[in-house]
Amino acid sequence: MNIEGPVCPVPLSRYPAIVMAHGGGGRLMRDLIENAFISAFGAVGDRPAHDSAALDLPTARIAFTTDSFLIRPLYFPNADIGELAVYGTVNDLAMGGARPLYLSASFILEEGLPVDTLMRVVQSMSRAAADTGVAIVTGDTKVVEKGRCDGMYITTAGVGSLECVGTIGPAEVREGDTVIVSGDLGRHGIAVMAVREGFAFGTQIVSDCAPLWDPVQALLASGAEVHCLRDLTRGGLASALVEIAESAHIEVTVTEEAIPVADAVRSACEILGYDPLHVANEGRFVAFVRSDHADRAIEALRTCAVSADAVSIGRVTARGEGRVLLRTVGGLRPVDMLSGEQLPRIC
């Protein structure tokens, strides 16, 4: 394989696959850290390696979050677990209105994992971090016996500086707010499932996995009054809206026809009996903005490639009982979170 940037030298290359000793705390582990992680992520400043990283923060108000990433397969159309691990945490920071600055990255590796695979993932994490302007400053590695984990698990934690003027969150949502989605839904979930299950849907569906700080920054810079942001990961749009509605005690009404879903994704959902509103995304978010600022917000979002198709899908219609309603062909019906995981239907 062809890896840009650092390549693993001896003694890593003596082991084409991860062995238990790579997590044993000895020299082999130190080699792994130096040759795989530090060479890709860089040391923090010129300081020698230490148990923790010292960080310079530009603001007193910071946001802090963590997330774990496990996905099969490790690579999927348009991204891999490494990008997912960086963007996932970066996006959680962005949804709070925070500029992502620093990440930690902890790896649980399965004995027997090809070192090439690890290096490829580490490289894409390095690229993703550079693209997003974050530094990966600390981490950890453990190795578990073969069969005890699905190749590799990655946990990232992130720190960002809060750049929004007020607070962004469900408590700020107001009656009348416009609900905006940043783009079409369901690509990530269907792309991963298609690769995992070996489905071919005619056109290849690629994951929407992407960093979301740029569109959030554009949104904040536009001066539009932003009340709440939420990235639409597991559980999809339905779960995000229901969570916000229930915690803010608001009724949200969205129009099915206005919700963008690519034809290929809709077809796949029709075949499998999935609802696109429940399918996972990794580069999409929903924004609640003051209604008379909605045009300005959408205009700002459309300046970024990742949110070029941002569109209004509904609004906050009442205060009181927390619920989400969907306007369909026949009328209004409630939208619920998914119970458990989506299961393909029989026929």
Place this chain on the structure above:
Amino acid sequence: MRFVDEYRSSADAQRLAARIADVVRSDWTIMEVCGGQTHSIVRFGLDQMLPEQITLVHGPGCPVCVTPLEMIDRAIAIASRPEVIFCSFGDMLRVPGSSQDLMSAKASGADVRMVYSPLDAVELARANPDREVVFFAVGFETTAPANAGAVEMARVQNLRNFSVLVSHVLVPPAITAILSSPDCRVNGFLAAGHVCTITGCLEYEPIAAQYRVPIVVTGFEPVDILQGVLMCVEQLERRRHTVENQYARSVRREGNPAAMAMIGKVMEVTDRTWRGIGAIPMSGLRLRDAYADFDAERKFDVGSITAQESPDCISGLVLQGLRRPNQCAAFGTMCTPEHPLGATMVSSEGACAAYYRYRRTPAAGAAQPTHAGHQP
């Protein structure tokens, strides 16, 4: 998206609803047979578009829902054997048996795998000659041809480690059973379009004639269902009772002869118990004796496992159109998709799950139960 968007057109749906309102004179109860139709009706709020004279009741056509409890228990007993790889379609995995579901069996160590086609299970059997691969063959006439084909393929390839646990059911005997019940108040049927794609319409003609009910073979999109209702109401108002085909883009009168031949080669008609309804004579399919070696029920000797339904679950009445899901005391309280008492709360085609998902919180002026004054 072609073949979907044109059948979800709001304008066409409104036009059909207005036409139905023009045509209808009397009160009519129409049963949509298939769970996929129930799902569409509730998901798109189609019943709310209909005039109050028309009551839709939900039929027994959800394959997950009617698979008997003891069959789930047998599946779990087989899946729990260490040599077995147990394969099933996704939505069977969460159907509760007497004490657990297949997903819980998997969590306890059973090798349960979700497949998208019975041929995936045949391939697993070929790739794992040291394991017993069992496929849970459930469903109506729609899934039977592929399941029969999988058994035939295993026979041709001499895969002796492949078998199927068969719980197939047939639609026409269920319609006859519903019509024969003294409680029956169904005036017309929307027959299941996908089932008829396989079987054709001929089997329904004697039923329509004997019980003097119109039967309209109907598709699954909003425009399909409203057009099916319109065709049914037009017949009812003219006191006609024939079989009509709304879903002509998929269904031929004679069905799919190749698929029917595959079913006939591998399977034969048998008595079958329907979950919540009970035994219906000649209402199911089993493997022919020539294919006995591929019958998991015999291979693993689980035929003696029997089970009793929860007394709190009224899914049988729901499946016969005698009660609505939200008329059940357990609905949304003791029985939810997370903790289902009966199978109708599990599958996306189950009437209880559809009501739970789309009707639990009444939407402003819209999501009340279908025409409260006309409930069964």
